[in-house]
Amino acid sequence: MSTPLFWLGVGCVLWLLGLHGLLTLRNAVRRIIAINLMGSGVFLVMVALAIRERPGDPVLVALVVTGLVVAVSATALALRLSGQLARARKGDA
Amino acid sequence: MAEGLFDLVLAGLLLMLAGGALYGRSLYTSILLFVTFGLVLALVWARLGAVDLALAEAAIGAGLTGALLFAALARQGRAPEGEFDLACRRRGLAAAAVLLPVLWLMLSSLAPLAERDSPLPELALAALPHSGVEHPVTAVLLNYRAWDTLLELAVLLLALLGARQLGSGRLDTARPWPQLRAWNAHLAPLLVLVGGFLLWRGSSAPGGAFQAGALLAAGVVSLRLAHLLPPLRWSFWPLRLLVLLGLALFLAVAAAGAWLGQGWLSYPAGWAKPLILAIEVAATLSIAASLSLLVVGERREPAP
Structure with missing residues (x-):
C-alpha cells in the first residue's frame, strides 16, 4: 500500500469518526471538537x-494553510x- | 519497512486521540486529548513533508484552539455529563453498520485519485521565477491564489466582528504562578524573534505570514494569561487599526493593480517581491492581532 493511499484512508476514518461524534454527542463544546476533527480529516486527505x-x-498545501486559519476563526x-x-439557558432556569 | 511501521504507529495514535477527544469521560479530558491530537497532527504533517503546515498546526491547531476551548470550558462551568455510554452494544453495532459501508464507498471513490498525476505542481514550479518568492507554497498563497488569502483575511475579520457582537467575553484568569510569569518574561522576546524569522524565511523556505502571525498571537495569549499584559480591549484604537491593516493594504494593492496595472491582484513585473513582502508584514500583524483578540479579547463591562 502506498503512502498517499494509507493517509487517504486515515483521513477518511478520521472524518467518519468526527461525523459519528457530531451525530451522537449532545454537548456543544464536544460537537465543536467533532467538527474540528472532521476538518482535520479533510486536511489529511488533501x-x-x-x-x-x-x-x-504546493497548491493543496497552501489551501490547507488557509483552511487552518478559517477553521480556527x-x-x-x-x-x-x-x-x-x-x-x-442558565438565565431561563 | 521502518517507515511503514512509523506511519502505522502515528496513524494509530492519531485515531486513538481523536476517539478520546470525542468520548473522553469529562470535558476537561476531552479538550486535553484534543490539544494532544493537534500536536500529533503537526507531527504527521512533518512526516508527510508539509513543514509549512506542521508549523501552522502546532501554533494554531494545538495552541490557540486549545486556549479557546479551555476558555469556553471555564465560561460554561460544569455542565451535566454522562449523556452517552459507549457500553451500549446495540448502538455501537448500528453505528458500525452505517459507517463502515460509507467508509468503503468513500475509499473506493477516493483511491483512484491517489494514483493520478496532477499537472499543477509543474505549473507552479515553472512560474516560480516570476512570482517574486522562491518558496512554492508562499508563491501560491500570495501570488497565484492571492484571492484565497485576501478572502481568508476577510473571514478572520468577520469572525472577530461576530464574536464582538456576542457581548462581553470576560476572561477570569486565576493568579498566575510565579514560574509562568518568569518564563513568559524570557520567552516573549524570543517569540518575537522567531516570528520575525519565520516571516522573513517564508519567501525562500517553509514559513510565512500565517505561521508568524499565529506564533505572535500565541505569545500575546500566554503573556496575557501570565498577567504581564493589560487586558486587551476591543475599543483600543491602535489594536483596531492593526486588525484592519492587513486586509486594507491587500485591498489597496489589489485595487491599484486593477486601476493602474494589468488587473486585479496581478503584480507589475519587478514589483512582486516588495509588494508581497509588504502584504506579508501587514497580514502577519493583522493575523496576530485578530487571533489574540479572538482568544483573549475583552470588552469593558458596562458600569452597573
Missing part, C-alpha cells in the same frame, strides 16, 4: 493527495455562540 509526487503539490465564533447559549 495533504495525502499533495504528496503523490515529489516535491509535494469558525471555532472561535462557534464557541462564543455556545457560551452565549449556555448563559441564556
Whole structure:
C-alpha cells in the first residue's frame, strides 16, 4: 500500500469518526471538537493527495494553510455562540 | 519497512486521540486529548513533508484552539455529563453498520485519485521565477491564489466582528504562578524573534505570514494569561487599526493593480517581491492581532 493511499484512508476514518461524534454527542463544546476533527480529516486527505509526487503539490498545501486559519476563526465564533447559549439557558432556569 | 511501521504507529495514535477527544469521560479530558491530537497532527504533517503546515498546526491547531476551548470550558462551568455510554452494544453495532459501508464507498471513490498525476505542481514550479518568492507554497498563497488569502483575511475579520457582537467575553484568569510569569518574561522576546524569522524565511523556505502571525498571537495569549499584559480591549484604537491593516493594504494593492496595472491582484513585473513582502508584514500583524483578540479579547463591562 502506498503512502498517499494509507493517509487517504486515515483521513477518511478520521472524518467518519468526527461525523459519528457530531451525530451522537449532545454537548456543544464536544460537537465543536467533532467538527474540528472532521476538518482535520479533510486536511489529511488533501495533504495525502499533495504528496503523490515529489516535491509535494504546493497548491493543496497552501489551501490547507488557509483552511487552518478559517477553521480556527469558525471555532472561535462557534464557541462564543455556545457560551452565549449556555448563559441564556442558565438565565431561563 | 521502518517507515511503514512509523506511519502505522502515528496513524494509530492519531485515531486513538481523536476517539478520546470525542468520548473522553469529562470535558476537561476531552479538550486535553484534543490539544494532544493537534500536536500529533503537526507531527504527521512533518512526516508527510508539509513543514509549512506542521508549523501552522502546532501554533494554531494545538495552541490557540486549545486556549479557546479551555476558555469556553471555564465560561460554561460544569455542565451535566454522562449523556452517552459507549457500553451500549446495540448502538455501537448500528453505528458500525452505517459507517463502515460509507467508509468503503468513500475509499473506493477516493483511491483512484491517489494514483493520478496532477499537472499543477509543474505549473507552479515553472512560474516560480516570476512570482517574486522562491518558496512554492508562499508563491501560491500570495501570488497565484492571492484571492484565497485576501478572502481568508476577510473571514478572520468577520469572525472577530461576530464574536464582538456576542457581548462581553470576560476572561477570569486565576493568579498566575510565579514560574509562568518568569518564563513568559524570557520567552516573549524570543517569540518575537522567531516570528520575525519565520516571516522573513517564508519567501525562500517553509514559513510565512500565517505561521508568524499565529506564533505572535500565541505569545500575546500566554503573556496575557501570565498577567504581564493589560487586558486587551476591543475599543483600543491602535489594536483596531492593526486588525484592519492587513486586509486594507491587500485591498489597496489589489485595487491599484486593477486601476493602474494589468488587473486585479496581478503584480507589475519587478514589483512582486516588495509588494508581497509588504502584504506579508501587514497580514502577519493583522493575523496576530485578530487571533489574540479572538482568544483573549475583552470588552469593558458596562458600569452597573
